[in-house]
Amino acid sequence: MQQRYLTGLALLGGVLSVAGAGVTRDLPWVRQRVQQWQPTARERRWEDIGWAQGLREALRLASRHQRPVFLFTHDGHLNVGRC
Amino acid sequence: MRAGSLSDSRVISLLNRYFISVYLSNEDYRDGGAATPEEKAELRRIFGEGYAAHLSVGTVHVYVLKPDGRLIDSMHVAQAWKPETLIAMLDRSVQRLHTSPGEPVVKPSPLPAPCPLPNTLLVHLVARYLERRGDDFVLTGQTEGSGDWNNLPAEDWITLSRAEWSRLLPPPGTRVGQSWEIDRQLTSTLLTHFYPPTENWDLATNRLDEQSLTATVVSADPGSVRTRLTGHLKMKHPFYHKDDDRYVEASVVGYIDAEPARRRIRSFTMVTDQAEYRGNGADLPFGVAVRSLP
Numbered sequence: 001m002q003q004r005y006l007t008g009l010a011l012l013g014g015v016l017s018v019a020g021a022g023v024t025r026d027l028p029w030v031r032q033r034v035q036q037w038q039p040t041a042r043e044r045r046w047e048d049i050g051w052a053q054g055l056r057e058a059l060r061l062a063s064r065h066q067r068p069v070f071l072f073t074h075d076g077h078l079n080v081g082r083c
Numbered sequence: 084m085r086a087g088s089l090s091d092s093r094v095i096s097l098l099n100r101y102f103i104s105v106y107l108s109n110e111d112y113r114d115g116g117a118a119t120p121e122e123k124a125e126l127r128r129i130f131g132e133g134y135a136a137h138l139s140v141g142t143v144h145v146y147v148l149k150p151d152g153r154l155i156d157s158m159h160v161a162q163a164w165k166p167e168t169l170i171a172m173l174d175r176s177v178q179r180l181h182t183s184p185g186e187p188v189v190k191p192s193p194l195p196a197p198c199p200l201p202n203t204l205l206v207h208l209v210a211r212y213l214e215r216r217g218d219d220f221v222l223t224g225q226t227e228g229s230g231d232w233n234n235l236p237a238e239d240w241i242t243l244s245r246a247e248w249s250r251l252l253p254p255p256g257t258r259v260g261q262s263w264e265i266d267r268q269l270t271s272t273l274l275t276h277f278y279p280p281t282e283n284w285d286l287a288t289n290r291l292d293e294q295s296l297t298a299t300v301v302s303a304d305p306g307s308v309r310t311r312l313t314g315h316l317k318m319k320h321p322f323y324h325k326d327d328d329r330y331v332e333a334s335v336v337g338y339i340d341a342e343p344a345r346r347r348i349r350s351f352t353m354v355t356d357q358a359e360y361r362g363n364g365a366d367l368p369f370g371v372a373v374r375s376l377p
Binding site: 054076 | 374
């Protein structure tokens with residue numbers, strides 16, 4: 001799946017060298033780019049989940065509120081997308 | 084998971100109404116990791132219960148624990164990233180445990196930015212793949228539940244010490260139109276983060292083969308100076324945690340508004356002008372945006 005996605009992006013990128021030709025890279029342009037490339041609300045949807053601060057804290061809250069624990073273990077840094 | 088099931092409205096609702104949710108990074112739970120011995124022991128205990136019950140056990144998994152902490156279900160993320168599959172698992176657990184719905188026990192909140200230390204400059208970086216559209220590039224995958232992790236941006240927080248950010252200030256006496264090369268060590272500190280989302284986040288595997296960052300004063304008044312930055316990099320960056328021939332090639336442009344007399348940087352912004360992640364027969368456009376905070 002990853003490879004198919006990457007291949008598709010590669011085709012899109014074939015004309016990178018002409019993109020934005022003639023546009024002045026002034027401060028407003030840079031600021032606009034910075035703004036446009038920030039994480040979107042859709043990309044931050046997972047932050048709409050209430051996450052406990054650590055496994056033992058989750059277990060403590062589960063016992064207190066009689067709720068099951070949903071535990072997700074992963075490699076890398078989920079909070080910044082480097083994973 | 085972030086791009087798939089954890090961004091699905093139904094999954095979010097189920098987790099908030101019925102569960103205590105928690106995520107952890109395996110690096111923290113290995114020998115020498117940041118987790119406490121008690122936290123590590125709990126994770127080992129959960130794994131042990133999984134093995135004993137012949138459940139799926141692994142490092143990239145989701146687990147459901149009863150309110151008393153005992154493991155009752157598990158699933159590899161290869162399945163759990165799909166919303167329908169995870170929803171079925173969560174529903175099954177709720178029915179089995181007769182859990183009543185309620186308000187979220189832990190209130191959802193945006194992840195806070197790190198607190199800058201005194202005399203430091205906190206810099207936020209976003210890196211993401213882009214798609215060409217017309218004469219411009221646009222964000223990829225802006226549809227709910229696309230599931231492609233590649234569509235998500237990666238972020239880094241970079242803290243520059245006073246000694247580091249001071250090197251972004253123009254040398255005394257610099258006039259409008261004059262240029263200088265930014266300190267190579269500082270340039271390396273910044274540009275080594277200029278890579279797109281991959282499955283490798285170990286900066287030690289990045290190798291800057293080419294780097295430059297030139298500053299030019301473009302305007303000045305008695306209190307402030309505006310500097311324009313231009314540069315480029317060519318950096319080896321393996322996609323996975325194993326060596327390959329992939330590399331980043333990018334040009335960058337940015338601006339610094341500073342008050343040299345007060346030794347203060349008002350704002351620092353920088354973006355890639357053109358950037359590609361190359362190798363393995365693919366040239367992938369991506370973008371990096373940097374801004375200082377606050």
